[in-house]
Amino acid sequence: MANVKTNKKTQEKKATDKPVLIDFKKPEYYLNRQLSLLEFNWRVLQQARDNSIPLLERLRFLCIFSTNMDEFFEIRVAGLQQKVELGAQHNEPDNTSPKQILKRISQRAHDLVDEQYQLLNSILDENLADENIRFVRRTQWNSCMDSWLKDYFDNELLPIISPLALDPAHPFPRILNKSLHFIVSLKGKDAFGRNSGLAIVQIPRALPRIIQLPHEECDCGPDDFVFLSSVVHAYVGSLFPGMNVKGCYQFRVTRNSDLYVDEEEIDDLLRAVEGELGSRRYGDAVRLEAAHDCPDAICNYLLDKFELSEQDLYKVEGPVNVNRLNEVYDLISRPELKYKPFVPAIPSKVTLKSDIFESIRKQDILLHHPYESFAPVVDFIRQAANDPNVLAIKQTLYRTGPSSAVVNALVKAAKLGKEVTVVVELRARFDEQANISLAAKLQEAGAHVVYGVVGYKTHAKMLLVIRRETQHLRQYAHLGTGNYHSRTARLYTDYGFFTSNKKICEDANRVFHQLTSMGQTKNLNKLLQSPFTLQDTLEAKIERERQHAAQGKDGRIIIKLNSLVDSEMISALYQASSDGVKIDLIIRGMCSLRPGIPGVSENIKVTSIIGRFLEHDRVVYFKNDEKPEVFISSADWMERNLYHRVEIATPIENKVLQDRIINELEYYLLDNTHAWIMNSDGVYTQAAPENGKEAFVSQEKFLEDLAESS
Known part of the structure; x- marks a missing residue:
C-alpha cells in the first residue's frame, strides 16, 4: 500500500528482526478537522482574556469569536447534519461518523459559549467599567x-x-x-x-x-x-x-x-x-x-x-x-x-510616483501586507488602465469589498478600450451577491467576465498586464496569497509578488486561457496549479526532502498555512518525519496532523499564531540540500483546495526575496508570546518567554521592520 513504509529506526534492530511497517493512515494519527476548527475559535477567545492586549481590542476578539461560531454552525454543523440525514458514515481520516462528531461538537461548543459569556459578564464588563x-x-x-x-x-x-x-x-x-x-x-x-x-x-x-x-x-x-x-x-x-x-x-x-x-x-x-x-x-x-x-x-x-x-x-x-x-x-x-495605529510602508522600489512597470522590469518585488501597503497593487492596475501602451488586463476576483478601487480601475480600463478579462468567482462564500453586482458593473463597462469553472471554484490570486514595448509585447504579473481587497489587506497577513519573469507570466496567461476557453493547459514552466500539478509536485518535494534525510543530509521543511487537513499530504509529512526531516508547521486554524507521535511525527512541530492580524499567507520552504525552494500560494492543504479548486503556487527564485521569506518564517517560530504550540493530543499551550528571555512577538517585529510609525 502506498502509505505504508519501513521505519528506518526499526531496521537498526537485530538482523533477525523483521522491519515494522507503519501505516500512516491510521485513524488515531489524525485529529478531526471540525473539532480542530473549534479549538482555533477557542484560541481566538483567549485573546479576550489576555491583559496584555488593549481592552477594546479584547472586546473585538470576543466579537470575532462570536462571528466565527456563527459561520461554524452555518457551514460546518449544517453540513454534518445533512450527512446524518443522508445516512453517511465514516468519511474522515479519524474514522469518526458525522453523528459522533456532532455530539462532540455540541459538548465542546457549549463549553466555549459558556466561557464566552463568563468572559463578557465577569471580566470584560468589570474591566470596561474600570475605564468608565x-x-x-x-x-x-x-x-x-x-x-x-x-x-x-x-x-x-x-x-x-x-x-x-x-x-x-x-x-x-x-x-x-x-x-x-x-x-x-x-x-x-x-x-x-x-x-x-x-x-x-x-x-x-x-x-x-x-x-x-x-x-x-x-x-x-x-x-x-x-x-x-x-x-x-x-x-x-x-x-x-x-x-x-x-x-x-x-x-x-x-x-x-x-x-x-x-x-x-x-x-x-x-x-x-x-x-x-x-x-x-x-x-x-x-x-x-x-x-x-x-x-x-x-x-x-x-x-x-x-x-x-x-x-x-x-x-x-x-x-x-x-x-x-x-x-x-x-x-x-x-x-x-486600542492597538497603536501604523502606516503600511510603501517600499522605495514602488513609490506611487514611479513608473511601476519600469520598477518591475528591474527586479522582482515582494510585498508583505499589511505591514507594507496594498496601494502599489491598486496603482499597478490604475497605471495599466491609463497607459496607452497597455493592451490587455486579466484578473481573478474572489473577494474585493464594496466600492473597490481595483474594480473601478478595471472599469476605467475597459471604457478606455483595453481588453479586460475578469474571472469572477460567484460562489465566494457570503460574497456571492457582491460579486454578482461587480460582475454586472464590469460587463456594463465592456469587460469580458467569466464565472470560473463549474465544479471548481477559482481561488487563485492573479493579475496580468500585457503591454506593448518597442516592437514586442511584455507581460507583467502580480501573484499573491490574498484577495484583491483593500480593507482586508489592512487586517490579513499576505504576500504579493510582482514579476515580469517571462516564464511565470506565460504560465499565468495559460491559466487565464484555460479559465476562459476551457482548453487543456500545456505543462506550466514555473507555476504549480491545482487541481493538476500542485498536490503531486508538493508531495514529490516532500519525498525528495525525505530522501535527503535518509542519506544523512539535513532535511528541513517549513510550511505556513491556514489549514492542513488533507490526509495524503499529512501522510507524506509523516513519512518524511519518520526518516528524520525536521518539519515546522505554522498552521493558523484547522490541523488534522498530530505532532509528537513516536516514530511517526516526533520531528514535527505545529505552531498557531493568533494576534492582531489574521495570518492568511500560505508559504512553503524546502531546504533541498542547500538549494532552497520557496513557494507562495493561494491554496491551503485541504481536499477542496488541492483537488476541487483552481489554485496556484508561485516559486520565489530571487535569492534576496527567498532569504527574506525564510527569515520571516523563522520569526514566527521564534514567537514566544502569541504562538500556541500543539501537543500530540491536539491540545494547544500558549508559548511564554523562558529563563528570563524577552518577549518576542512576530507581528510586532514585522511592524517594527516593515511598517512606518503613524
Whole structure:
C-alpha cells in the first residue's frame, strides 16, 4: 500500500528482526478537522482574556469569536447534519461518523459559549467599567435614563416593530437567519375577547443593537450604553395594550447558509447562484440561542418549531449576538484602549510616483501586507488602465469589498478600450451577491467576465498586464496569497509578488486561457496549479526532502498555512518525519496532523499564531540540500483546495526575496508570546518567554521592520 513504509529506526534492530511497517493512515494519527476548527475559535477567545492586549481590542476578539461560531454552525454543523440525514458514515481520516462528531461538537461548543459569556459578564464588563465604559442593565437605570429610553422606544422602535400573536390565523412565522427575535408570554383577553398566549416580536436588522446614552440628558457617563434587547424587555408591554406580559425572552436561530447549486443541471451559473441566495436566509435550522431564563416549556416549543434537539439549544446570559458589540469599538474614541495605529510602508522600489512597470522590469518585488501597503497593487492596475501602451488586463476576483478601487480601475480600463478579462468567482462564500453586482458593473463597462469553472471554484490570486514595448509585447504579473481587497489587506497577513519573469507570466496567461476557453493547459514552466500539478509536485518535494534525510543530509521543511487537513499530504509529512526531516508547521486554524507521535511525527512541530492580524499567507520552504525552494500560494492543504479548486503556487527564485521569506518564517517560530504550540493530543499551550528571555512577538517585529510609525 502506498502509505505504508519501513521505519528506518526499526531496521537498526537485530538482523533477525523483521522491519515494522507503519501505516500512516491510521485513524488515531489524525485529529478531526471540525473539532480542530473549534479549538482555533477557542484560541481566538483567549485573546479576550489576555491583559496584555488593549481592552477594546479584547472586546473585538470576543466579537470575532462570536462571528466565527456563527459561520461554524452555518457551514460546518449544517453540513454534518445533512450527512446524518443522508445516512453517511465514516468519511474522515479519524474514522469518526458525522453523528459522533456532532455530539462532540455540541459538548465542546457549549463549553466555549459558556466561557464566552463568563468572559463578557465577569471580566470584560468589570474591566470596561474600570475605564468608565458601562453596559447599563435595566436594574441600574435612573429616572432620566428610563424617561429617555421610553421616548426612544416610542419614537424609534414602536413605529417599525410588528408584533405577531400566535393563533390559527397567525401561525409561527418564518424566522430570518441570525436575526433578533423575542417570544412573549401573554395573559388576558386580546382585542377580540380571546385568551392570549404567545407572540413573536422581530427586531429589524437595521436597528442598532447597542444604544449610546446621551450623558447630559441621562445623567450618566459619556461612554454608557444600553442593549437594545434591554429596551425591548422594558417596554414590550406597549406592543400589547390591554394584555399583561408574563415573560419576554430573546432568541436567535442559526440556519444552514451553504449554497447548493446542482452543477450537472445548471446552464447559467449566474442565475443559479442568484436563485439560491434567497434561500440562504431560511435554510434548515442548526442552532437555537435563547435567554438564560427562558422557561423549559418555551424552549421546547421553539425547538419543536425549528425541528432541533436539546443539544442544539444554547442558553446565554447576555445579548444573543455578541458580535453586535463591535459597534462599541467604533463609538468610543479612546486610542489608549486600542492597538497603536501604523502606516503600511510603501517600499522605495514602488513609490506611487514611479513608473511601476519600469520598477518591475528591474527586479522582482515582494510585498508583505499589511505591514507594507496594498496601494502599489491598486496603482499597478490604475497605471495599466491609463497607459496607452497597455493592451490587455486579466484578473481573478474572489473577494474585493464594496466600492473597490481595483474594480473601478478595471472599469476605467475597459471604457478606455483595453481588453479586460475578469474571472469572477460567484460562489465566494457570503460574497456571492457582491460579486454578482461587480460582475454586472464590469460587463456594463465592456469587460469580458467569466464565472470560473463549474465544479471548481477559482481561488487563485492573479493579475496580468500585457503591454506593448518597442516592437514586442511584455507581460507583467502580480501573484499573491490574498484577495484583491483593500480593507482586508489592512487586517490579513499576505504576500504579493510582482514579476515580469517571462516564464511565470506565460504560465499565468495559460491559466487565464484555460479559465476562459476551457482548453487543456500545456505543462506550466514555473507555476504549480491545482487541481493538476500542485498536490503531486508538493508531495514529490516532500519525498525528495525525505530522501535527503535518509542519506544523512539535513532535511528541513517549513510550511505556513491556514489549514492542513488533507490526509495524503499529512501522510507524506509523516513519512518524511519518520526518516528524520525536521518539519515546522505554522498552521493558523484547522490541523488534522498530530505532532509528537513516536516514530511517526516526533520531528514535527505545529505552531498557531493568533494576534492582531489574521495570518492568511500560505508559504512553503524546502531546504533541498542547500538549494532552497520557496513557494507562495493561494491554496491551503485541504481536499477542496488541492483537488476541487483552481489554485496556484508561485516559486520565489530571487535569492534576496527567498532569504527574506525564510527569515520571516523563522520569526514566527521564534514567537514566544502569541504562538500556541500543539501537543500530540491536539491540545494547544500558549508559548511564554523562558529563563528570563524577552518577549518576542512576530507581528510586532514585522511592524517594527516593515511598517512606518503613524
